[in-house]
Amino acid sequence: MNTPTKSYHHGNLRDALIVAAAEIIEQQGSLEFSITDAARRAGVSAAAPYRHFKDKEDLLHNVRDLAFMGLRTALVETAECSGHPSNSQDKIIAIGQTYLRFAREKSAFFGLMWEDRGNMAEIRDSIEHKMSGFYILVGVVRGYCSTLPEYGDDQESQEAMALAIATQLWALAHGIATLELNHMLDLFDRDAAAERLLATSTRALLNGLHVSTARPEKLQRPVKREASSSSGLSQQELPL
Numbered sequence: 001m002n003t004p005t006k007s008y009h010h011g012n013l014r015d016a017l018i019v020a021a022a023e024i025i026e027q028q029g030s031l032e033f034s035i036t037d038a039a040r041r042a043g044v045s046a047a048a049p050y051r052h053f054k055d056k057e058d059l060l061h062n063v064r065d066l067a068f069m070g071l072r073t074a075l076v077e078t079a080e081c082s083g084h085p086s087n088s089q090d091k092i093i094a095i096g097q098t099y100l101r102f103a104r105e106k107s108a109f110f111g112l113m114w115e116d117r118g119n120m121a122e123i124r125d126s127i128e129h130k131m132s133g134f135y136i137l138v139g140v141v142r143g144y145c146s147t148l149p150e151y152g153d154d155q156e157s158q159e160a161m162a163l164a165i166a167t168q169l170w171a172l173a174h175g176i177a178t179l180e181l182n183h184m185l186d187l188f189d190r191d192a193a194a195e196r197l198l199a200t201s202t203r204a205l206l207n208g209l210h211v212s213t214a215r216p217e218k219l220q221r222p223v224k225r226e227a228s229s230s231s232g233l234s235q236q237e238l239p240l
Contacts, residue, residue: 014052016042018062025063025108035059057117067109072133074098079136087143089206095137096173096198103177104194110181114174138166148209165209172201 020041024033035056036046053059078098084090103110116123142162145151151158176194179185186192 013042013044013048017044017049017052017059018066021059022063022066022109025112026106029108031060031108031112057119060112060117061119063109064112067106067113068131068133070106070109071099071102071113072136074102075133075136079140086140087147089144089203091140092137092144092169092206093199093202095140096169096202097195099170099173100177100180100194100198103181107181110177134166134170137170138162141166141169144206150209165206168205169202172205173198176201 017038021033021038024037024041025031035049035053038059039046039049042048049059053062075095075098078094079091082091082094084094142158145158145162145165151161176185176198180194185194185197
């Protein structure tokens with residue numbers, strides 16, 4: 001049963017419906033609900049959501065924004081409070097394990113964040129600000145790379161190196177998370193475990209770094225963006 005959330009303040013119906021939808025997903029662990037269910041949970045009429053959203057998909061696009069914000073919050077907490085030295089491999093591994101844990105505990109949201117629901121072009125155009133959590137990883141990798149002789153003194157090359165390594169690490173963590181969610185991680189190696197595989201693979205990647213000091217042409221330094229949501233909700237309001 002969808003218990004109504006606390007009553008919304010005048011003018012906050014849009015946000016109340018987004019939070020209500022996110023709470024339903026959190027409770028059910030799936031996206032199998034109707035926009036009417038969200039309205040009922042928010043304590044409004046079945047017609048009220050259509051003042052702000054075209055349909056359920058439009059509502060889910062805004063819930064997706066909250067999921068990205070929730071992931072960023074988890075990564076920030078790990079980066080700041082994991083207890084590992086800032087320039088260590090252990091800190092990087094802790095970031096990856098937080099990603100695995102988010103995917104496992106918030107599987108419905110994780111699927112919503114990355115699956116193509118008919119708007120992939122729109123997602124690619126706006127993903128950078130929504131994936132600001134990725135730059136938490138970039139920052140931690142930058143700290144680690146600063147201890148390597150290959151890092152050099154050129155800021156543009158430093159940023160390119162940190163971005164390239166962070167992308168490899170994200171691909172590693174995302175691949176492990178996706179295989180685990182689909183019950184395929186231990187398909188060939190029955191002893192495969194997500195956290196252990198991530199840790200050993202991350203160390204192998206970082207220990208084997210042989211990055212060319214030659215600067216690639218047309219390097220683009222990533223722009224760090226603040227997390228934002230088209231819903232206008234603050235991180236304190238996240239149900240994730």
